[in-house]
Every structure is written in structure tokens, then in C-alpha cells.
Amino acid sequence: MSFKYWEDCVDPEDLEALWAETDVEKEWTDAGENMGKKVHLSRDPDGQPFLTQTEMKAVAGIIVRRHFPSLMEPEMICAIAEIGSDRRLLALQYDKKAKENKLGIMLMTQKKAEWLSREMGYQSYQSTDNPEILYRPFTNVYFGAAYLKILSNFDGMKRSEEFIVRAYRGGTKKATHKSTNDFFQRYLLAKQTLPSWEKHISGIPFSRREGVESAEPNTFQSEIGDGWTYWDSRVSPDDMEELWKSPEVLKDWTKSGERRGRVRFSLDSEKRPYLSRAEVKAVAEIIISRYFSREGIQASVLAALAEMCSMRFVNGVDACTGLMGIDYQTALWLYKERTEQSVVEAFLRGPENVNGQENDPIWNKFLSTLSHYQDIRRVPGGCNIL
Known part of the structure; x- marks a missing residue:
């Protein structure tokens, strides 16, 4: 060689x-x-x-x-x-x-x-x-x-x-x-001895949308130290273009003063990046429209599962990594093979712990969470893929 x-x-x-x-x-x-x-x-x-x-x-x-x-x-x-x-x-x-x-x-x-x-x-x-x-x-x-x-x-x-x-x-x-x-x-x-990792996005200050003051330029913080607090560093340009086309996301980002090329994640009190409900649903809609449009999966179902698994944190919580904590192919298999309730229980508890009871607390909590996404107000002229 x-x-x-x-x-x-x-x-x-x-x-x-x-x-x-x-x-x-x-x-x-x-x-x-x-x-x-x-x-x-x-x-x-x-x-x-x-x-x-x-x-x-x-x-x-x-x-x-x-x-x-x-x-x-x-x-x-x-x-x-x-x-x-x-x-x-x-x-x-x-x-x-x-x-x-x-x-x-x-x-x-x-x-x-x-x-x-x-x-x-x-x-x-x-x-x-x-x-x-x-x-x-x-x-x-x-x-x-x-x-x-x-x-x-x-x-x-x-x-x-x-x-x-x-x-x-x-x-x-x-x-x-x-x-x-x-x-x-x-x-x-x-x-x-490693080079500084604070210069990954040159010239863009660390800040958040919801009331936290900006820090010095090139200063990044997160729970894993990677500093990626911007949407544009986490997704492809094509994905960003699709997100900008979402009426609810466009309204959210415009109201927050976001600009193309430097869209910030919202941060909680511990400066952990998370997605708004409009952003979560938009991501789910984009994924389904691209890859699973014939499968009958509802974006609201994926979005509600994401909230229950990760509380919408970009990096997930505890052992759950990412929004879903599971790959979409596995989620799709579960969705196609079982009822909606058993899918939700299997996703959150594991397939071996599905009971299917009518008053199951996990299922009831999911239905309550699901309502947040099914009732998102539609913008006139917009199109929601459900």
C-alpha cells in the first residue's frame, strides 16, 4: 500500500x-x-x-x-x-x-x-x-x-x-x-493536545431564542461538549429548505428572528437544545413524505412518540439517543404489524411489555400528548401532510 x-x-x-x-x-x-x-x-x-x-x-x-x-x-x-x-x-x-x-x-x-x-x-x-x-x-x-x-x-x-x-x-x-x-x-x-473545537462554526455566537443572553462569539456549550446549537450544523441544506417551507416552522423562526444559514435551536435552562412542537412535526412530515408516503403513518404519531421518548431534546435523554431513540425502520415495522396502541406501548416499554389494556396509563398519556400535534393551527394556504 x-x-x-x-x-x-x-x-x-x-x-x-x-x-x-x-x-x-x-x-x-x-x-x-x-x-x-x-x-x-x-x-x-x-x-x-x-x-x-x-x-x-x-x-x-x-x-x-x-x-x-x-x-x-x-x-x-x-x-x-x-x-x-x-x-x-x-x-x-x-x-x-x-x-x-x-x-x-x-x-x-x-x-x-x-x-x-x-x-x-x-x-x-x-x-x-x-x-x-x-x-x-x-x-x-x-x-x-x-x-x-x-x-x-x-x-x-x-x-x-x-x-x-x-x-x-x-x-x-x-x-x-x-x-x-x-x-x-x-x-x-x-x-x-487536540486543537480547539470551539471554531467549528466561525463567527456565529452561541445564543438561544427564548430570552437567554448571547455569549461571546465562538463559545459553544452543550451537554456533550460538541457545541452544535444550530440547525444548519445538524441537517443538510435540502432538509433546511424543506423546514423553511413548513408554514408553522416559518412562522416560529421568523418570529424568533432566525435567518437562513444560522437558525438556532431553542435551549432549556440547562442550555440543552430542543425542538419546538412545530419543528418536531415538520421533521416527521418531511421524513414520511419522502420515504413512507404509502405506508399510512401519521406525522402526529411520530411526533408524539418523539416527545414522550426524548421530551423533544435534540440529543435525547438518559439512554435514549436522539429524538426517537430508535431507527425509523424499526418504528415502521412495529407500526405495520400491530395496533396503534400496542405500537406505542412496544416503542416506550419494549415489545415484551405490551398489555393492550384500555386504561393503560402510558397509552392515555400518549393520547394526551398526541392532541398537541393534531390540533396545531393550520396557516391559510398551507398544506399539512397527515
């Missing part, structure tokens, strides 16, 4: 995403690189290609924003890469106990990548019989992040940062063993 240019190891859309990162663009431009021409990879004294800290930060950030938003800290990925492989693309370590090679930036094994892809559903990047594909930075970081995501909720329990990092190094059985303690201590030191 030999990579000389970024083009040798990334797809065109990934390279475009890197150029879109302000810090990467500056670093590459200062080094004499030009957009539209091949970009040289940095090399260590032995001639081995590696990622600079700026490049590593960008790759980790892109992967998390695309595939694991609100589920992990990009800094965790960067710190593990720092002490595991020194950010070297072609890093290789032989695991004597497992009798297999660990490859690339995140020291991912081919066996683990195949398991993540084939059994756990992480298929955004290919995992083939050719282990060399794991030397590609975006592929390697994607599977490394997927494994960290699984470890973060191992055995159905929300795990600590220490458990996740030590388990990544030595497996879940060694997460509390003395053999992985040194790795975790080096990880903590590595985090202190």
Missing part, C-alpha cells in the same frame, strides 16, 4: 467535505495546495503518510456529523487515533491474542469491520474481503466510531467515557482491568 495524495484514499465527496472545513482549507492553502489539483498527504521522517491534527479533527467531525450526530464526541475519536496510530494511515499492529492485524488510523480489524457492517448494519462505507480498504481514513474512522457507539451502550447500559475507551483498547472484559488503565491515562493527556 502506498498513498501519496488524498485522492488516492478518499472519495470525491469526502475530499470536497474536507475542503469545506475552514481550518483544513487554510492549512492546505498555506502549504501550497490548490482546490482542483491533487492534495499531498503529510509524511513522517520514515516516509509514512499521516493526518495532521487539523485533518484528523475534520475527518472525525465529518463522520460524526454524518452518521453519529449527538451520539459521541469527535474528540474521543481524535484522541484514540493520536495514541493508537499517531494518525498514520497505514498503521499496522498484530494482536497476538486475537491473531489478527489491527489496521489504519483507528487500528480496526477486518473481522470487526465485517461484523459491524454485516450484523450491526453499519454499511455507509464498504467492508470487503480486502483488508486494505481499512487504510482509507474515512472508512477506518467510520468503523471505529461505530464500535465506540456500540460500546457506549454496551449491554443496554449507558457507559462512562473511561469504560468506552478502555473497552475499545482491550475489549469489554478488560474495561476495568489494569492492562487498559495506561491507555486511558494516555488518552486523557492526548485530549489536552
